[in-house]
Amino acid sequence: MSSPVRFRLGIAYDGTHFNGWAKQPGLRTVQGVLEEAVATLFRKSPVHPSFSVAGRTDSGVHATGQVAHVDLERAHVAALESTRLAQSTGRKADELLRDRLNGILGSYTDVIITSCDHAPEGFDARFSASWRRYEFRIADALAVKDPLQRHRTVWYGPELDVELMALACQGMLGLGDFAAYCKARDGATTIRTLQEFSWRRDADGVVIATLQADAFCHSMVRSLMGAAVAVSEGRLTSDRLAALLHERRRSGEVAVLPARGLTLLEVAYPADSDVAARADQTRARREAAELAEDASNR
Incomplete structure (x- = not known):
């Protein structure tokens, strides 16, 4: 049996x-x-696709730069390329797959395929990723509360001290155990490298936090946001924010902010020639971290 064809979306x-x-x-x-949608596209020759994704976003979280991969049998790829449209235009399977899926999803859909290409050898949407970048939007007392932006912005009453939050969050950068800021998942490590945690106001006064890390564990971004807001409110100190990184369990001092303010902006990958090695490296590191955590918890 021939190997399937992997597409990056x-x-x-x-x-x-x-x-x-x-x-x-x-x-x-x-x-x-x-x-x-994939099953509908290939309904004449049933297919049971399974998408693997870079970031498993929670309920209510948005994305503009999500990345996934899906494997299709070569017969399905051939079926795409043998259509009258493909024959008359010379369009390839990746472009056809994107357009056909978007057609099935509809003209007023809340999910869209923005790009599609043949994945390089060894590519894995989750394990090949170098980093993920998220944005969180808060409209506080100084911001314009735009009803058209309410689905992607958390409305918050008091004025936030952006400079104080930015200073406090700098102490959290680097490699650390973010268990205090994560919802536990069996067998999953909470060791992450936080590369960026910055704050700014946009032209409408909306407070925007940008977070980048090699990966994020469950609810980590929204918990970090809750902790930063607690610093602005005076409920937590900057030192306490960093000290929580030394605790090995979820902290009750940290609130999780609503999902609607959070958007996955971008997922970065190494050069195509390096994605397989990156995937192997990530798997090995995760396994080692999980084994070390299991040993320390015995």
């Missing part, structure tokens, strides 16, 4: 009416909608 979605990325029985999710 860029995806954007409004997370408002999705129950997160991951497929769940009886719930509308981004993965579920996309896999149904």
Whole structure:
């Protein structure tokens, strides 16, 4: 049997009416909608696709730069390229797959395929990634509260001290155990490298935080946001924010801010020739970290 063909897809979605990325029985999710679209496209020769993704976003979280991969049998690729449209225009399978899926998703859809190409050898959307970048938007007392932006912005009453939050968050950068800021998942490590945690106001006064890390664990970004807001409110000190990195369990001092303010902006990858090595390296590092955590918890 011939090996499947892997495609790399860029995806954007409004997370408002999705129950997160991951497929769940009886719930509308981004993965579920996309896999149904692929099944519809190849309904004459049934296919059971499975999307793997760079960032498994939670319910209500948005994305403009999500990345996933999906494997298709060569017969399905050939079926795409043998259509009348492909024959008359010379368009390739990756472009056809993008356009056909977007057609199935509809002209007023809340999820869209922004790009599609043949994945390089060894590419894995999750494990080949070098880093992920998120943005969180808060409209405080100084900001314009735009009803048209309410689905992607958290409205917050008091004025936030952006300079104080920015200073406090600098002490969290680097390699650390973010267990205090994560919801535990069995077998998952909470060791991450936080590369950026910056703050600014846009032209409308909206407070925008940008966070970048090699990876984020469950609810980590929204918990970090809650901790930073607590510093502005005076409920936590800057020193306490950093000290929580030495605790090995989730902290009750940290609130999780609403999902609607969070958007996955970008996922970065090494050069195509290096994606396989990066995936192997990430898997090995995660396994080593998880084994070390298991040993320390015995």
